[in-house]
Amino acid sequence: MDYVALPKIELHAHLTGSISRKALHEVWLRKKKNGETDLEDPLVIMPEGKHDYNLETTYIYGLLTDEESVRYTATSVLTDFLNDGVCYLELRTTPRGTPLLTAEAYVSVLLSTIATFELENPQLHTRLILSVDRRHTPTMAASTLALALAHSHEGVVGLDLCGDPTAKPGGAVAAFTPVFLEAKKKGLGITVHFAEAEASGSKEELDVLLGWQPDRLGHVIWEDEASKEEIARRELCLELCLSCNVQAGMVRGGFEGHHFGAWKDIQGPKISLGTDDVGVFGSPLSNEYRLVAEHFGFDREAICGLARQGIEGIFGGEIEKDRLQSIMWE
C-alpha cells in the first residue's frame, strides 16, 4: 500500500519539533553568513538519533528569533506534511516573544504563512492550535487564550496543554482551569496531553483535565481504569504517537506493546495517529500508518478506516469534515 498517497489527517504535531534538521541548518547557514548567530550548527547539536525535545526546543527558540526564519521554517514544515500526503493538519505551537517579535506577531506570522501556503497548495488545509505550557503561570495561559480568541477567525481552532510532564504535578494544573473552561465556553476545541508520563498520570490531575471537557486527548499512557472507562463513555478522540512514544522510551514493549493495540479494540474512542515532533523523531505520518500495518496486522481497508477515524475529531468545522469525507480513501 502507498502510505504517502493515502490522504491523512495530522492532529498532534508541535510546530517547533516538526522542523527538519535540514531546514534548521539552512536558517543557521544564512544567519552565520550574515554574522547574526553564535550558535553551533544544528546538525552538530541535534545529530540523527538524538531525541530530547526540551533541549532541542531551547536551541531552536534561540535560532528562530525573526520573522524570516519563522516564516521559512513554518513553510518547510507545511511542505513536508504536504509531501507526505497530509490533507488536513492542525499544527500546535506555544506563542512566544523574541527580542525581534512579540508573541502576537509570532502568531500573526504563522497565520499569514499558512494562508499563503494554502493559496498555492489548496490540497492541504492547516489550522493552528495554541499551546499552554505546563510551566506557564495562569497569567501567561490567559494571554495565550486571548491570542487564540483574537485570531479564531483566521485559523486558530483550539487550545492545548503541553510541556514538561513533571511540572505542576498532583492536580496543580488546576491553576489553568478557568482558562480552559473559558476557552471551551468561547467555542475553541480543547486538547490536552493526558497521562503522557507517570508524573502527569495522577488521579487528581486526570480528574482536573477531564473536568475541562476536552474534545481530544494526546498520548493517554498512564491513565487509570476509571479514566479509561470515562474516555470510552465520552467517545473522545485519542491522538496516539507511536514512534515518539517508543523512541523516547515513554512506553515499554516496542511497537507491539504500544497502547494503540489496546485502544484499537475499545468501542467508543476514535484514534488519530500523530507524529508529535517529526523533526526530532524522524518518522513521518505515512510511516506511522506503515508501522500500524506491520505491527498490528492492519490491511488496506483497516488502514483507510483508521485514517478516517480522525475526521470527527478535527476542530476545523463541518464543511472541512465534509471535504475530508469525500477525499479520504474508504
Ligand SMILES: CNc1ncnc2c1ncn2[C@@H]1O[C@H](COP(=O)(O)O)[C@@H](O)[C@H]1O
Ligand atoms: C512527548 N512529546 C511532548 N510532550 C509534551 N510537550 C511537548 C512534546 N513535544 C513538544 N512539546 C512541547 O512543544 C514545545 C515546542 O514547540 P512549540 O514552541 O510549541 O512549537 C515544547 O516546549 C514542549 O512544551
